[in-house]
Amino acid sequence: MTAMNDVPDPETENTRIRRSRNKVLGLLLLAFVVLVYAISIVKMN
Amino acid sequence: MTQQTAVPLVTDWRDFFALTKPRVMSLVIFTGLCGMLAAPERIHPVLGFTAILCIAVGAGGAAALNQWWEADLDAGMRRTSGRPLPAGRMDRINARDFGVALSVGSVLLMGVAIGWLAAVILALSIVYYAVVYTIWLKPRTPQNIVIGGGAGAFPPLIGWVAATGDITLMPIALFAIIFFWTPPHFWSLALFVQSDYAKVGIPMLPVVAGEVATRRQILLYSALLLPLSLVPWMIGGAGSVYGLSAAALSLAFLVLATRVGLRRRSGEADSMKPEKQLFAFSVIYLFALFAALVADRWLVVQG
Structure with a gap:
């Protein structure tokens, strides 16, 4: 096995980073929606 | 000589997180929470959580703006050279926009959900750290730390005001x-x-x-x-x-x-x-x- 095999392909690496970023962003947006919903309920009460 | 076309790496979400100085943020969250819990009036847990979140996100935004401005200085210091900007893992404009988005978002959410007095003090603390301390005082006077210390002193005040609405x-x-x-x-x-x-x-x-x-x-x-x-x-x-x-x-x-x-x-x-x-x-x-x-x-x- 050569050292070349250990270096990840930049395109593959970028796809992996983009996917994980999208997941985190999605979770943050979901958490924000839940928070706004909870604030609205508290304010209405 | 062969010429290689370098594919720039996309910034990882962990680098955006690192830009908010999470370790400093933990102290900010703690003192803000203590200011809120030490107040004589009680706040609804959801609103209390929101206020602390706004304080933390605001501090994160100010930290991102601080690193955007000081990227060149950070590159010259061993302690800070591994940060996302000096290490070349992030674009400076992205860091600036990220800092502005966090700062503006935290102030608006604080104003709408908690109250505008707390929001104004939060905005003041962000401007104090990102502009008064980072841009103005730090490179000019050896008393930078004394006056800049005011930025870190805001969280308990904001936590208290979020709970009581009063200074x-x-x-x-x-x-x-x-x-x-x-x-x-x-x-x-x-x-x-x-x-x-x-x-x-x-x-x-x-x-x-x-x-x-x-x-x-x-x-x-x-x-x-x-x-x-x-x-x-x-x-x-x-x-x-x-x-x-x-x-x-x-x-x-x-x-x-x-x-x-x-x-x-x-x-x-x-x-x-x-x-x-x-x-x-x-x-x-x-x-x-x-x-x-x-x-x-x-x-x-x-x-």
Whole structure:
């Protein structure tokens, strides 16, 4: 096995980073929606 | 010679997170939460969580703007050269936009959900750190830490105002404690990393005024911190649990500061142990002092 095999392909690496970023962003947006919903309920009460 | 086309790597979400200085943020969250819990009025847990989230996100935004502005300086210091911007893992414009988005978003959410007085103070704290301290004072005056310390002193004030909607003497006393705690905390660090600061031309007190003057100033601020930490007890804002804890902690702080203040470095090979001890204890001091404040309040509520 050569050292070349250990270096990840930049395109593959970028796809992996983009996917994980999208997941985190999605979770943050979901958490924000839940928070706004909870604030609205508290304010209405 | 072969020419390779480099594919720039996309910035990882962990680098955006690192840009918010999570370790500093933990202290901001803690002191903000303590300010809120020490207040005489109770806040709904959802609103309390939102207020702390806004304080944390606002601090993260200010930290991102700080790193955007200081990217070149950070690259020249060993302690900061691994940060996302100097390490080349992030574009500067992305860092700036990220900082602005977090700052504006946190202030708006604070205003809409909690109240506009808390939102205005949060906005003030962000501008104070990102503009007054980072852009204006830090590169110009060796007193940068003294005035810049105000930025870190805002969280308990915001936490208190979020709970009560009012500014009284007690949150101002909490503000003053952090304000006077900041110089000995940072200058003890600056004493053992001063070669780094000198290299990038930041006029930290040890670089400009010398070690002797810095040690004297550390001692002065630590001596002032002792009576100041007792103010919440003296004005009736906290009970004896806080008073005794504050007295013991501040005395220990003063003892360590005296060792630093009266010391002369034995040479370049000096390990700076007392300075490192003071820096480490200063972090514990602030956590313990505010924890004592909350414990004291909790005991009062429990009757």
